Structures are given as structure tokens and as C-alpha cells.
Amino acid sequence: MGKLFRWLDERLDLKSLKAGLLDRAVPDRLTWWHTLGSATLAVFVVQLVTGIVLATYYSPSPDHAYDSIQYLQREVASGSLLRGIHRWGSSAMFILILAHLIRVFSMGAYKYPREVNWLIGVGLFAIVLGFSFTGYLLPWDQKAYWATAVGTNIAGTTPGVGGRMVALLRGGSELGAATLTRFYAFHVLWLPVSLAALVGLHLALVVRQGIAPMPGLLDNFKAPQRTDDERYAGFYQETYTAAKSGQHRFWPDVMGKDAIVAAGAVVVIVILGAVFGAALEPPADPTDTSYIPKPEWYFLPLYQLLKLVPGSMEALVAVGIPTALILALVGLPFFDRNSTRSLVRRPMALVSLTLILGGSGFLLGSAMREAGPEVPPEVGRPLTSKERAGRALFQSQQCGGCHKVRGEGGDNGPDLTAVGLRKSSGWMHSFIESPSRFHGADTRMPAYGPPALSHQEIEEIAQYLSSLRGGVGPEIQPEFHDTFP
Ligand code: HEC
Known part of the structure; x- marks a missing residue:
């Protein structure tokens, strides 16, 4: 081992790589909340591996998609387990990336000098939603078909460009073979490649700029009021260097915690995938208009909200609210130049976060209560x-x-x-x-x-x-x- 390492080191200069990447000083008092980003990355790797295996068996055409998944579940060793892991992994990835975003927001870590990395993070969040939207259609069962029909219809209500958006998403006016090909290409090529590239940039910037210090370290009496104050850069540099004066190193202090949480997340996904698997409803039937579509659970708050507003406002809410949220995230580091980072001392941020999370939680809760467990009328209890x-x-x-x-x-x-x-x-x-x-x-x-x-x-x-x-x-x-x- 030692010999091999020396041989490689002479050629690849591993020692300085290790010093540069792993043996860096990190700020004091980092918390378990700081592990959410790398846990998201770990789940992405799980999705990548299970996804590649699933793609090996999947046939992206309306005639064969459903059968290919049935074949996978019945005939391929651990086929159902793989599908279960991929399905639960997608929920886990959404939860983790959202939690990471909330952590960064609460600690004001999007402020100077990390505005660019925040934007990259918002892009990553949008890509994860794109994965979910495109992946949902692939099984080509009733749920897949009708949820996508509704989802693409919503995009069609955008004023002005609606028609063109639908054509772009569906590859035509109808939801059919062209849509499936398109969604599949996005799900397995465009999105993974973009995600990998942005993750690379995201991490490179974390290495370059260092992990953001805890808010308390920067919120001191010497801090200029605003981050665009010309004295702020100097103040930041000085405080950040002081914050790193402790004995904490990237390896093992940060990576150790990261590894524990990431491994925990992976274990949870595998257990959920093995116990609950992934449902497969009857094959898509475009003529069955009585089917009531249900979107992926994290789109439920929006879906529920749409039920509450009058029909004339639906288009506005359906397209307007997500667009407004994304724009708010993109604009955040540019309009919020106040240097205060602790959430408790940022009343506007605290109130907005509470309202958005509370409102979504309430809507999600009421959507789930309405739906209840699915009880087929002919049996009167949920089916095994x-x-x-x-x-x-x-x-x-x-x-x-x-x-x-x-x-x-x-x-x-x-x-x-x-x-x-x-x-x-x-x-x-x-x-x-x-x-x-x-x-x-x-x-x-x-x-x-x-x-x-x-x-x-x-x-x-x-x-x-x-x-x-x-x-x-x-x-x-x-x-x-x-x-x-
Ligand atoms: C072409 C019509 C036809 C189709 C399609 C059909 N069946 Fe039947 N099935 C019958 C007839 C007729 C009987 C009565 C027994 C006989 O004629 O042998 C029957 C009898 C049965 C019985 C016995 C019922 C009893 O009370 O004794 C079962 C169970 C059954 N079918 C299940 C199925 C299932 C499951 C399918 C689909 C996989 C199916 N059938 C498809 C015509 C059909």
C-alpha cells in the first residue's frame, strides 16, 4: 500500500492535493446542519447508480415503457428494490436539498462573498425539481400520465407563451411518444450532466471560499452595517481568518460528520425502498378521463392551493407563485445587503421563512388528509x-x-x-x-x-x-x- 502510494504520489503529487483539499483549516463551531449539502450529494450518487441500472432495462416508448418496468420488477433480481430505492431517493434528495437551502438561508451564508455560489445552489434546486417532474412520467402508468398531463397543462396557462411552453414540454400538442422521448432524454442526459457540472462548480467554490462561518462570528459590533460598504471586505477577511484559528480541519472534523449523516441517509433510503418499494398503477389510459391525478407529494402544496383559488385566478397562481419564489431566491443576495446574518436578528427573513414553510406545511397537510390512504371501492381497504x-x-x-x-x-x-x-x-x-x-x-x-x-x-x-x-x-x-x- 505504502509503496503504491509513494509511486502514485511521485507522479500525481497526491500529498499536496491532500493538503489542499483535506488538510484545510475550517471555522470553529460548525454544526450538524452543515452536513446537509454533502448528504444531498451522497443521495445523488445513489440516484446515479440506481438510475443507470434502471436505464439498462427501461424502454422509453409508450408501447413498451410499462412492460419494461413490469419486467424489471418481476424478472430482474432486486429489480423492485432498485426501483424502490430510486423512488425514495428522489424524495430524500428533495428533502435534503431543501433543508440545505434553508440552512444556508437561515445562517445568512448567501451573503458576501458567496452570492455566486448561492445562485449555483438555486440552479441545483431547480434541476432537482426538473428530475422529479421528468422522472414521474417514465413508468407510463395512470399516475404518470395524468400527473404529467395536468403539469404540462399548467405550464400552458402561462400568459403569452403558454402554447409554446406546452409544445416545448410535450414535443407536440399531445402527450405521447414524443413527450416520453423528451422527458427521458432530459431525465438521463441533460439534467444529470448539468447537475454534475454545477455540483462541481459548487464544491470548487466551497473549497475556494471556505465554509461560511457561524453567523455569531460575523455579527459583531465591528461589522459595517451593509455588505456593499467598502470596509466590509476587509472586515470579513480579518474575521474569517480569526474564525479559522482553532484546531478544526476539513478532515476529519467536517468530513467525519458528513460521512456519518450521508451514510445514515443512504441506509434510510435503502430501508424505505425495500419496505415500501415503488407503486405501479395500471398502464396509462389516455381515454380514462375519470382518473384523478395526484402529483409528487412535494408539489401537493401548490396543487392544494390551486383548489382554493377561483378558476379565473388559477393560471396566475399556478405559474406566478413558483416563478415568484424562484425569482426571490435568485434576487435574494442582491437586494438583501444588510450584513446581519443571525436569523433571529433578521425579522423580515424570519417572518418570510415561517410564512412560506408554515403555509406549505398546512397545504400539504390538508392535501394529505383529503387524499387519505387509497381505498379501492371494490375491496373497501387498501390493497397489499x-x-x-x-x-x-x-x-x-x-x-x-x-x-x-x-x-x-x-x-x-x-x-x-x-x-x-x-x-x-x-x-x-x-x-x-x-x-x-x-x-x-x-x-x-x-x-x-x-x-x-x-x-x-x-x-x-x-x-x-x-x-x-x-x-x-x-x-x-x-x-x-x-x-x-
Ligand atoms: C372471453 C371472456 C372471458 C375473459 C376475457 C375472461 N373470462 Fe373468466 N370466465 C369466463 C367465463 C365464460 C367463465 C365461466 C366458466 C367457464 O365458462 O368455463 C369464467 C370464469 C372465471 C372464473 C371463475 C368464477 C366462478 O365464480 O367460478 C374466474 C375466477 C375468472 N373467470 C377469472 C378471470 C380472469 C382473472 C380473467 C382475466 C385474466 C378472465 N377471467 C378473463 C369468461 C372470460
Whole structure:
């Protein structure tokens, strides 16, 4: 090891790299809040790795996208886990980058001399939202399709340029193959490349300018009132150098904490991905206008707000509020030149932050209360993941063409509304696989055994059918009349 290091060091000058990057003095009293940026970076790496594997199996066309994801979940080892991690990772990334932004805002770290790095950070935040918006469509299930239909419609309400925005986002006037190609290219090429480039700049600037000192160190009586005061630069330099006089080094003081929090974040995502996975609804059906779309949870506050305002104001709120927020973030370091950094001594900042967070929290809460857990009417309780998959298959295989469930469907076969009370899931599995074994060659029900459906898929359908009990409560026990050939 030592020999290898020396060999590399002679050629690459590792020692001075280490001194320059790791062995730097950092300001005193840095907190755990300072680890949020690198935790976001760690989650980005997780997204990059899982995303690359997912892209290996994914087919970006409306005809195959859904199937390719079903294939991934069913046939690929750890396919569901990977999708689960990627899905939860995206939420984690949003939470962490938002928390990091709030930390930087609260500590006034966007002020002199870090205005440029703040702008880069705002760009990174916008890119993360772009990832979420484009990634949501890729599974091409009902939720993906309708949420994107609504999202792109909202962009279309922008006064003046609305029509052109929709065409730009959808690659045409309709949401279809061109949209999916476009979203996919953004999700796997444009956005990752831009994010990586901006992260590089962001970090380079952190190394160059050093970590911002705690607000208390700069808010002293010697500080000029405003950061554009010509004496401020000198004051800052002097105070910052003094703040770094302690014994704290980038390695291990900062990196140690960073590593702990980053590892914790990754573990949490993997656990959430393994336990809850990622839902897959029935395939997108552009004709099903009764579907009520739900956006990704962090767009819910805006979505909820839209429900509260009268229709004529919708366009204004839908486009205006996000635009105003982004503009406020971009303009912040330029109109706020007051040198005070502690949040408690910045009343305007404190009030705005409380209002925005409180308002969004309230809207998110009321949106979630309204939505509640999704309870399909035919079962009367939330479905397990197997049953959910079974229900999707029941719809995609068009079983409803011959069978009624709660009054909907065809009349060629028996009504299945309460089939779970008469037949066991085991019987249904065998029956669906090969009805002719039960009823001879004259059965009118097609056989769904392999290769039409895999045994796992038939089992999911059987589990779903088994949950159909005609709306009776748990006090009524099924009485199976299973007869096998
Ligand atoms: C072309 C019409 C048709 C389609 C499509 C169809 N079935 Fe059937 N199904 C029938 C008929 C007819 C019967 C009655 C038994 C027979 O004829 O053998 C039946 C019987 C059943 C039964 C037994 C019900 C009972 O009460 O005994 C189950 C369960 C069932 N079908 C499930 C399914 C599922 C699941 C699908 C989709 C994967 C499906 N069927 C698709 C026509 C159809």
C-alpha cells in the first residue's frame, strides 16, 4: 500500500492535493446542519447508480415503457428494490436539498462573498425539481400520465407563451411518444450532466471560499452595517481568518460528520425502498378521463392551493407563485445587503421563512388528509402490493370485458364482485391458468397460463380476486366451493 502510494504520489503529487483539499483549516463551531449539502450529494450518487441500472432495462416508448418496468420488477433480481430505492431517493434528495437551502438561508451564508455560489445552489434546486417532474412520467402508468398531463397543462396557462411552453414540454400538442422521448432524454442526459457540472462548480467554490462561518462570528459590533460598504471586505477577511484559528480541519472534523449523516441517509433510503418499494398503477389510459391525478407529494402544496383559488385566478397562481419564489431566491443576495446574518436578528427573513414553510406545511397537510390512504371501492381497504399488482393485471388483461366487478364490466362470464367468498385463491390460480381443465374444451374463458402470464402474475390476480368479497365485513367468513378436476 505504502509503496503504491509513494509511486502514485511521485507522479500525481497526491500529498499536496491532500493538503489542499483535506488538510484545510475550517471555522470553529460548525454544526450538524452543515452536513446537509454533502448528504444531498451522497443521495445523488445513489440516484446515479440506481438510475443507470434502471436505464439498462427501461424502454422509453409508450408501447413498451410499462412492460419494461413490469419486467424489471418481476424478472430482474432486486429489480423492485432498485426501483424502490430510486423512488425514495428522489424524495430524500428533495428533502435534503431543501433543508440545505434553508440552512444556508437561515445562517445568512448567501451573503458576501458567496452570492455566486448561492445562485449555483438555486440552479441545483431547480434541476432537482426538473428530475422529479421528468422522472414521474417514465413508468407510463395512470399516475404518470395524468400527473404529467395536468403539469404540462399548467405550464400552458402561462400568459403569452403558454402554447409554446406546452409544445416545448410535450414535443407536440399531445402527450405521447414524443413527450416520453423528451422527458427521458432530459431525465438521463441533460439534467444529470448539468447537475454534475454545477455540483462541481459548487464544491470548487466551497473549497475556494471556505465554509461560511457561524453567523455569531460575523455579527459583531465591528461589522459595517451593509455588505456593499467598502470596509466590509476587509472586515470579513480579518474575521474569517480569526474564525479559522482553532484546531478544526476539513478532515476529519467536517468530513467525519458528513460521512456519518450521508451514510445514515443512504441506509434510510435503502430501508424505505425495500419496505415500501415503488407503486405501479395500471398502464396509462389516455381515454380514462375519470382518473384523478395526484402529483409528487412535494408539489401537493401548490396543487392544494390551486383548489382554493377561483378558476379565473388559477393560471396566475399556478405559474406566478413558483416563478415568484424562484425569482426571490435568485434576487435574494442582491437586494438583501444588510450584513446581519443571525436569523433571529433578521425579522423580515424570519417572518418570510415561517410564512412560506408554515403555509406549505398546512397545504400539504390538508392535501394529505383529503387524499387519505387509497381505498379501492371494490375491496373497501387498501390493497397489499400483490393485490395491487393483480388489480393492474386484471385491468391490463381486460378480464373486465367478460366479468363484472361492482357493476362494471361485461356479461360473458360470471360476476366476480364476491368471488373471494366462493373460491379460494389456490383454486382461482389453477382455473385462470387453464379453465379447460375444469370445464372441458367448451369453456368460453381463455387460458392465461404461461406464456400468456407467468405463474407469479396469475398468483397476483388470484390474490386480488380473493380480496373481492362483495363489500361484506370481516365477520362473514368465505365458504369455498372448490372442485378440482
Ligand atoms: C372471453 C371472456 C372471458 C375473459 C376475457 C375472461 N373470462 Fe373468466 N370466465 C369466463 C367465463 C365464460 C367463465 C365461466 C366458466 C367457464 O365458462 O368455463 C369464467 C370464469 C372465471 C372464473 C371463475 C368464477 C366462478 O365464480 O367460478 C374466474 C375466477 C375468472 N373467470 C377469472 C378471470 C380472469 C382473472 C380473467 C382475466 C385474466 C378472465 N377471467 C378473463 C369468461 C372470460
